[in-house]
Amino acid sequence: MKTDILIVGGSAAGLAGAISSRRFYPDRRVTIVRREEKVLVPCGIPYIFGTLDSVEKNVIPDSVAVKNGIDIVVDDVTSIDREERKAATAAGETIEYEKMILATGSNPFVPPLPGVDLDNVYTARKDAGYLENLRLALREARNVVIIGGGFIGLEFADELSKLENLNSISVIEMLPHCLLVACDSEICVKVEEELEEKGVTILASRRAKALAGTKSVEAVELDDGEKLEADLVILGIGVTPQVDLAREAGLEADEKTGINVDDYMRTSDPNIFAAGDCTSKKCFLTGKTSMIRLASVATMEARVAAANLFSRRRRAPCPIGVFGTVIGNLAVGSAGFTEMSAKQEGIDVIVGEASSADKHPGSLPGAEMLTVKLIFMKDDRKLIGGQVYGSDKAGYVANCIGSLVQREMRADEIAIFQMGTHPKLTPSPIAHQIENAAEIALAKS
Amino acid sequence: MKTDILIVGGSAAGLAGAISSRRFYPDRRVTIVRREEKVLVPCGIPYIFGTLDSVEKNVIPDSVAVKNGIDIVVDDVTSIDREERKAATAAGETIEYEKMILATGSNPFVPPLPGVDLDNVYTARKDAGYLENLRLALREARNVVIIGGGFIGLEFADELSKLENLNSISVIEMLPHCLLVACDSEICVKVEEELEEKGVTILASRRAKALAGTKSVEAVELDDGEKLEADLVILGIGVTPQVDLAREAGLEADEKTGINVDDYMRTSDPNIFAAGDCTSKKCFLTGKTSMIRLASVATMEARVAAANLFSRRRRAPCPIGVFGTVIGNLAVGSAGFTEMSAKQEGIDVIVGEASSADKHPGSLPGAEMLTVKLIFMKDDRKLIGGQVYGSDKAGYVANCIGSLVQREMRADEIAIFQMGTHPKLTPSPIAHQIENAAEIALAKS
Numbered sequence: 001m002k003t004d005i006l007i008v009g010g011s012a013a014g015l016a017g018a019i020s021s022r023r024f025y026p027d028r029r030v031t032i033v034r035r036e037e038k039v040l041v042p043c044g045i046p047y048i049f050g051t052l053d054s055v056e057k058n059v060i061p062d063s064v065a066v067k068n069g070i071d072i073v074v075d076d077v078t079s080i081d082r083e084e085r086k087a088a089t090a091a092g093e094t095i096e097y098e099k100m101i102l103a104t105g106s107n108p109f110v111p112p113l114p115g116v117d118l119d120n121v122y123t124a125r126k127d128a129g130y131l132e133n134l135r136l137a138l139r140e141a142r143n144v145v146i147i148g149g150g151f152i153g154l155e156f157a158d159e160l161s162k163l164e165n166l167n168s169i170s171v172i173e174m175l176p177h178c179l180l181v182a183c184d185s186e187i188c189v190k191v192e193e194e195l196e197e198k199g200v201t202i203l204a205s206r207r208a209k210a211l212a213g214t215k216s217v218e219a220v221e222l223d224d225g226e227k228l229e230a231d232l233v234i235l236g237i238g239v240t241p242q243v244d245l246a247r248e249a250g251l252e253a254d255e256k257t258g259i260n261v262d263d264y265m266r267t268s269d270p271n272i273f274a275a276g277d278c279t280s281k282k283c284f285l286t287g288k289t290s291m292i293r294l295a296s297v298a299t300m301e302a303r304v305a306a307a308n309l310f311s312r313r314r315r316a317p318c319p320i321g322v323f324g325t326v327i328g329n330l331a332v333g334s335a336g337f338t339e340m341s342a343k344q345e346g347i348d349v350i351v352g353e354a355s356s357a358d359k360h361p362g363s364l365p366g367a368e369m370l371t372v373k374l375i376f377m378k379d380d381r382k383l384i385g386g387q388v389y390g391s392d393k394a395g396y397v398a399n400c401i402g403s404l405v406q407r408e409m410r411a412d413e414i415a416i417f418q419m420g421t422h423p424k425l426t427p428s429p430i431a432h433q434i435e436n437a438a439e440i441a442l443a444k445s
Numbered sequence: 446m447k448t449d450i451l452i453v454g455g456s457a458a459g460l461a462g463a464i465s466s467r468r469f470y471p472d473r474r475v476t477i478v479r480r481e482e483k484v485l486v487p488c489g490i491p492y493i494f495g496t497l498d499s500v501e502k503n504v505i506p507d508s509v510a511v512k513n514g515i516d517i518v519v520d521d522v523t524s525i526d527r528e529e530r531k532a533a534t535a536a537g538e539t540i541e542y543e544k545m546i547l548a549t550g551s552n553p554f555v556p557p558l559p560g561v562d563l564d565n566v567y568t569a570r571k572d573a574g575y576l577e578n579l580r581l582a583l584r585e586a587r588n589v590v591i592i593g594g595g596f597i598g599l600e601f602a603d604e605l606s607k608l609e610n611l612n613s614i615s616v617i618e619m620l621p622h623c624l625l626v627a628c629d630s631e632i633c634v635k636v637e638e639e640l641e642e643k644g645v646t647i648l649a650s651r652r653a654k655a656l657a658g659t660k661s662v663e664a665v666e667l668d669d670g671e672k673l674e675a676d677l678v679i680l681g682i683g684v685t686p687q688v689d690l691a692r693e694a695g696l697e698a699d700e701k702t703g704i705n706v707d708d709y710m711r712t713s714d715p716n717i718f719a720a721g722d723c724t725s726k727k728c729f730l731t732g733k734t735s736m737i738r739l740a741s742v743a744t745m746e747a748r749v750a751a752a753n754l755f756s757r758r759r760r761a762p763c764p765i766g767v768f769g770t771v772i773g774n775l776a777v778g779s780a781g782f783t784e785m786s787a788k789q790e791g792i793d794v795i796v797g798e799a800s801s802a803d804k805h806p807g808s809l810p811g812a813e814m815l816t817v818k819l820i821f822m823k824d825d826r827k828l829i830g831g832q833v834y835g836s837d838k839a840g841y842v843a844n845c846i847g848s849l850v851q852r853e854m855r856a857d858e859i860a861i862f863q864m865g866t867h868p869k870l871t872p873s874p875i876a877h878q879i880e881n882a883a884e885i886a887l888a889k890s
Contacts, residue, residue: 012874012875015875016874016875019884020860020884023884023885023887023888024888026888041806041868043805043866043867043868047868047869051809051810052809054808057806058806058808059806060806060873060875064875064876294874295873295875296863296864296865296874296877299874299875299877299880300861300862300880303861303880303884304861307857313857314857314860314861316861317863319863320863321865322863322865323865323867324865324866324867324870324871325867325869325870326870331869331870333865335865360486361486361489361497361502361504361505363497363499363502363503364489364496364497365496392869392870393838393840393841394870395838395865395866395867395871396838396841396842396844396845396870396871398865399841399845399864399865399871400841400844400845400848402863402864403845403848403849403852403862404848406863407848407852407854409852412752412758412759415759416748416759416761417745417848418741418742418745418762418764418765418847419741419767419847420741420766420767420780420840420843420844420847421488421739421740421769421840422488422769422770422840423486423488423492424770424771424776424840425769425770425771425776425839426769426840426841426844428486428505428740429457429461429740429741429743429744430461430464430505430509430740431509432741432744435745435748439464442468443469443471
């Protein structure tokens, strides 16, 4: 078999890269080779178990690819002959290619805990059959322990709180608060309170030491000796990049940080690009290795890789990290640095915070509070991060904040930024949080 | 009476200017003199008549000013002695000031139609008593005609469609479509369909020639001879800046375009600034006089004026014009130029459009479609405008688009912009409309 552009992996980066490849090079044949019969919406996985109550409803339809003239092959690329530009597959196929994008993604991290191989210990693995088993197992479970209080862990906890058969749901987080990687502690506390109201037990500043049980898991032992009853455990501790194929092909790659790429998303082989969770990334501010793994960053990198396949056009920006989630009735968004992470990097900051109803007047039906916190470098007053919590506008408010971070805007520019307002769609222009938070930060400096 | 900073007018610009004055100059006394006992949320006026069913619920509470240490005087500044820096009021007070911000706003435009002075002919005047009379009159009305199919006119029509006593609601618009100043015609059509479904009659490409009646209005005569029965008429044709006070004080001002201000929002008197609907404005792209009048622009200008009172700190950007509204079940947003307005200016454009559900997977409960259209200069591929319609995320999507227009971003930069995504809060990262619309525009060019 022969193709022009071979894309290995069919999730966010693979699919976005294929679509952009077709847009830039409409005369070229684009082929995705992927392992999965069905591709799942990666961030949608927690919702399979409550809101959707179905794996099937969380599938990305292949019609997206078909509509764009992309070929899909369900198979597994097992090795690459870079000199001959040929890929071999598990099914025994040889695929000749001109250019390749590696979009091999990541695997959930499985910590080396005793008992981690017991039955009923799950991760958020992007595999429809595996997750269907988890869905069925959750129907039978009584006491669930979630190890890891990041976004995925908390979204699982929130969704599982909708299941009536469960007796207890506990979240174990080694940091002093859940979500602390993305939010400052005062916001983490609000999220934890939402979960506690729904009956979830949060065990922060605690570590799982071992999983106990004979065949299936029966308990989780904590570092302080406490033992939590558990007939189902979910690990939500992060991911590790899938770099095996790249390394075996002799490409530069690190098993912890990912496949080495330049600003054009090229690997050490100029005919092979890489994008998404499998690539190494740098922090936009410090230049240090970044462990941010987001579908939105993956698609951005894929659009850069695709554009550059046959001529160099685009440079990838370093990830800012724009997050959003909804836990209980509270939506939370974050972009860039938190106040705490900035201080940990030795950056002096000025912070401005502003709250207001998300509609105006606040007497309008459905109006909810929305609070924005912006973090500026003290030195030049550049925005390096921000957080938002309250109503479901938080996702797009985080995107507005992320835009301002990406464009390196200063507090004085943000204070007079033009944000459109409407009674039913946004806060009031007088109280609009982004400009006011900037103004308040300036008044402090 | 004596104050440091005298602000004339207590609506969006006046209040935002007062708050920023206090932030920048916390030791200075800030006094708002305003005519109105109660200040209304200007954009909230149409909602008084349906959703809120109350004038009182659409009042900006004075607690906002009090909390910020701002004095409020309900009175009317009738003249200014600029040499002596003294303002005289209708109540006979003399107020000494050091610096002044004129935030005198605008008046609804009343066209010189025969019969316009009849009873039951109303505008969206920002006056609580007047609007309470309109609210009561609407309770008794049967056939309402709205002259003007801009945002205000359509919001009135939408709200009035909730009143069961009304027999007919008609909107007369002289352009070929309603909302055409902010949206391209294919989007205007969708808005019109929403209203028609609610029983509103849209009469586009038509003009009102006269209002007929003896004491109270009884009919509206159109230019083609048709006569619409009407026992209540609402004029929503735009606004004219209130410049009388400024002109009588000898400041440069034009009764159609507003008080002349420089980039620092200073009038021709260096001690007097002006902000909001009363000032003249320029288009961000063409430099021509702009008739954009938005509360969000007013507050931006006020924050510039306030910062510059005692030292020059900020320059005001020209208004982009970021609009949003909800008509029926359809939310619409717009920023900058439409495809049509760009062509009218002789600007060659490339357009990209992308649609997707506003949550992902689209099977999530409550997911609705959201479509983004971006308009780029063909020449340098800079974003000069965009529109969005669909779910109520449209308000903040318009703000994201507005941010990108303000930062003069090009299509290739937007295509790889980092937008955070979350199943419950945003569209999918693969299908995210802003980046995809940019990518599609690039593929055309």
